[in-house]
Amino acid sequence: MPGVDRSFFLSDAVTVAQLLPGMNIVTASEDRTARFMITETEAYLSDGDKACHASRGRTGRTEPMYLEGGHLYMYFVYGMHWMMNVVTGPADYPQAVLIRGAGPFSGPGRVTRGMGIDGSFNREDLTTSERVWIEETGSRPELIAGPRVGIGYAGEPWVSKPWRFIISEELK
């Protein structure tokens, strides 16, 4: 199946975060191609969302979030984990979707480790890359929405926004 095109990524992060579960992340290297179905996402918005890194302005780290939707924003936390985020919306409107679960991996740190995605993928363009892209599967699983994890510092109303999406079946 062909990778999804630019237009898919130009919607807002909450919309894209709800469409990604059920779709595949495809990784390709010289000798193999692997597919991981996305099972869990979280949306981080522009427009004041205090949980979004870009809410503190344009810095070296957050600069990739200002790219046009369809690029990757990778960042390193806690001295050991890479977080994979899909940038959404038009350029200079920083929002992204964190991939919290894909394939057999649960938890954003284990997802990147398991798929072999690291800082070298920062700013990668999912619509043109030869090594990673998103693929439609035709499956539209039922989702459960809930508050985002690990962002207590953001305060209300952001901590309570139901912008985490998990495939229902995954919760059993």
Place this chain on the structure above:
DNA sequence: AGCAAGATCGGT
């Protein structure tokens, strides 16, 4: 130049 905190994880 120094420091505090972090969109986590695994072991007690």
Place this chain on the structure above:
DNA sequence: CCGATCTTGCTG
């Protein structure tokens, strides 16, 4: 519940 581990951004 706590420690690992290190980059980033802010302060001085």
